[in-house]
Amino acid sequence: MPSIAxxxxxxxxxxxxxxxxxxxxxxxxxxxxxxxxxxxxxYRDQQYWGKPVPGFGDPAAGVLVLGxxxxxxxxNRTGRMFTGDRSGLWLYRALHRAxxxxxxxxxxxxxxxxxRGAFVSAVCRCAPPDNRPTPTEIARCRPFVLRELDxxxxxRVVLALGGIAFVAALEILAARGAAIPRPxxxxxxxxxxxxxxxxxxxxxxxxxxxxxxxGRLTEKMLDDAVGTAARLARTR
Numbered sequence: 001m002p003s004i005a006x007x008x009x010x011x012x013x014x015x016x017x018x019x020x021x022x023x024x025x026x027x028x029x030x031x032x033x034x035x036x037x038x039x040x041x042x043y044r045d046q047q048y049w050g051k052p053v054p055g056f057g058d059p060a061a062g063v064l065v066l067g068x069x070x071x072x073x074x075x076n077r078t079g080r081m082f083t084g085d086r087s088g089l090w091l092y093r094a095l096h097r098a099x100x101x102x103x104x105x106x107x108x109x110x111x112x113x114x115x116r117g118a119f120v121s122a123v124c125r126c127a128p129p130d131n132r133p134t135p136t137e138i139a140r141c142r143p144f145v146l147r148e149l150d151x152x153x154x155x156r157v158v159l160a161l162g163g164i165a166f167v168a169a170l171e172i173l174a175a176r177g178a179a180i181p182r183p184x185x186x187x188x189x190x191x192x193x194x195x196x197x198x199x200x201x202x203x204x205x206x207x208x209x210x211x212x213x214x215g216r217l218t219e220k221m222l223d224d225a226v227g228t229a230a231r232l233a234r235t236r
Contacts, residue, residue, distance in 0.1 A: 008059040011151045016054030019125050019144050025137045028126035032076055035127060040073045049079030052126050055148050056081045057119030062156040062233030063100065064149065064199070065091070066165045068206060069124035069133055076127035080109045081120040090207035090219070091120075091161075094226045117233060119155075121148055123168040131208075138168060145172050156233040157199050159225065162206030163187040173198040189217070190225060192232075202229045 023029050036050025053070045067087075070076045074085025082088035083106040095101035095118055102114040124133040124141050133141075149155060149172065158173070160166040166187040174180050178198040185193045191203040204217075204225035211217040 005059055008151055012059055015147050019052045019054045022052045024140045028128055031129050032126045035072045035076055043077055048077045053081055055119055055121040057115035058117055060154050061117055061119035061152055062154055063118045063229045064155055064158045065118055065120045066158055066169055067122040067161045068164050069122055070127045072127040078108050086209055087207045094222045097223055098226045098230045119152055121145055123165050155199055157229045158201045159229040160201050160203050166203050169201045
């Protein structure tokens with residue numbers, strides 16, 4: 001009989017293939033493909049991925065890292081979540097320090113990075129114009145995250161990067177049967193929202209340049225949030 005890990009790998013591969021072939025949002029399709037065609041000068045000799053980006057990580061993950069969307073010249077170029085941009089530099093350094101990543105850098109799909117106990121996903125799978133997916137586009141992507149959650153049988157906690165991911169995590173877990181507390185939890189860095197019968201949500205500011213360059217998010221703050229998620233995954 002195949003092990004749970006084997007079946008989970010196959011299921012995540014199937015979900016990933018469906019994500020990569022999705023063309024449900026015309027505005028996002030146009031944008032991601034135009035970015036891949038024109039390219040940034042620094043990457044003009046590279047072949048861009050230019051498709052929706054699947055999740056990435058350990059099929060036995062206890063921590064789901066939920067971001068907003070691929071960066072136009074990051075994951076939209078490399079084809080792997082948080083890979084090839086400055087947000088990814090911050091995230092994978094923090095995951096490495098927490099023992100959840102084999103290395104602190106993430107430059108391309110062939111760089112040897114392995115996640116241990118973590119799986120990285122996003123609310124929206126296509127690079128959106130101005131990094132702003134619409135509510136309709138987010139809703140169309142929601143089933144992919146739900147299916148990843150169902151596939152990750154050892155999942156214990158969701159680390160939501162940014163306010164949009166935090167709200168999306170609440171909605172996704174509500175769709176899985178969670179009773180959302182009233183008043184509805186509000187986003188704040190470091191908050192932990194515990195939901196009966198579902199993984200708790202740990203909130204963190206997104207490691208975007210807007211947050212890291214202004215000091216709104218420091219490496220210690222990100223380390224603390226990642227560390228909280230890792231500890232909850234070990235103890236639940």
